[in-house]
Amino acid sequence: MNITRRAFVRLSGLSIAGICLSSSKIMRDSSQYVEKDIGIYVGSNIKDIDSTFKRISDLGFRSCELYTSSYGIEMASPLQEAMKKYGIEVIALFTLGPGRTNWDFYAGQENIGLVSREFRRVRIDALIQLSELAKLCNIKMIETHVGYIPENPNDSNYKETVVALKEVVTHCAVNDQVFLYHAGQETPTTLLRTIEDVGLENQGIGMDTANLIMYDRGHPVHALNIYGKYIKLVNCKDGLYPTDSRNLGKEVQIGEGQVNFPIFINKLKGIGYNGPVIIEREASRGKQWENDITQSRQFLQVLFKSKGCNEWI
Helix, strand or coil: CCCCHHHHHHCHHHHHHCCCCCCCCCCCCCCCCCCCCEEEEEECCCCCHHHHHHHHHHCCCCEEEEECCCCCHHHHHHHHHHHHHHCCEEEEEECCCCCCCCCECCCHHHHCHHHCCCCHHHHHHHHHHHHHHHHHCCCCEEEECCCCCCCCCCCHHHHHHHHHHHHHHHHHHHCCCEEEEECCCCCHHHHHHHHHHHCCCCEEEEEECCHHHHCCCCCHHHHHHHHHHHEEEEEECEECCCCCCCECCCEECCCCCCCCHHHHHHHHHHCCCCCCEEECCCCCCHHHHHHHHHHHHHHHHHHHHCCCCCCCC
8 A cells, every 4th residue: 555654654553552561461353354445524515515526536435424504305416416426425414403503612512412402493403304315315324413411311401402312313213314423522421321311223323533532521442332332433533632621622633643543443343343434634624635534544544454452552
């Protein structure tokens, strides 16, 4: 594989990941992937869906997760045409729905996702519309940020959020779809509790590898033990822990943050995950974005084909 020098330097982590320091620990061969299809996270609306799919096709991607604010059924025809024209599989549709969102530790607590009392109803309706769009396009998963789910299960807003989720997840079940929680704004145990309290089988986790770090809710390697069977999609993104009390940690290029992808991917393989993997790079644009995702894909392909240690170092 021809990889850039920058990507090759990141692979030095493999030499560390492959060393099991304790002789009492068994190194398992978890290399079950020969050539993993790595998809891409993109945003597009009804006016630019063709150009978006052309761009990712030109970059060699065959699958994507699509974020859109055009979640009405009028999006169905142009989306179907673009999927067919460029041979792109849409693994999941993602929307936030109407209303403002603040990506911080203050206003965001009140206005992100279905946790927001102010925007809850319109976002439920938006997700139901998204489910109908997905049905028309034969897309089997929809996803959203639920928000800062309260840690306290006795909190009245926790209970209200569970009721809202049941409405959306039930609608997805009727359409033979999985509802994905885009994880990371809540601790892993809180997300697991929420899934259990909603109590429906068609729930899953879209695991953003950086969010737990950027929101200071844990670490993705440890979270695999809790998320387990509910992981249905992995969004590979890297980030840094926050350094102040108001703002999230910073997103960085894959391999340059605190996820520790050699360890994460080997543990992911070790728990038997063989589902879709998506590159998510939100902090760069234009040619830099293209360079970043190309290098990230090369980096991840090497890791998925490698043999290594599943232990946390």
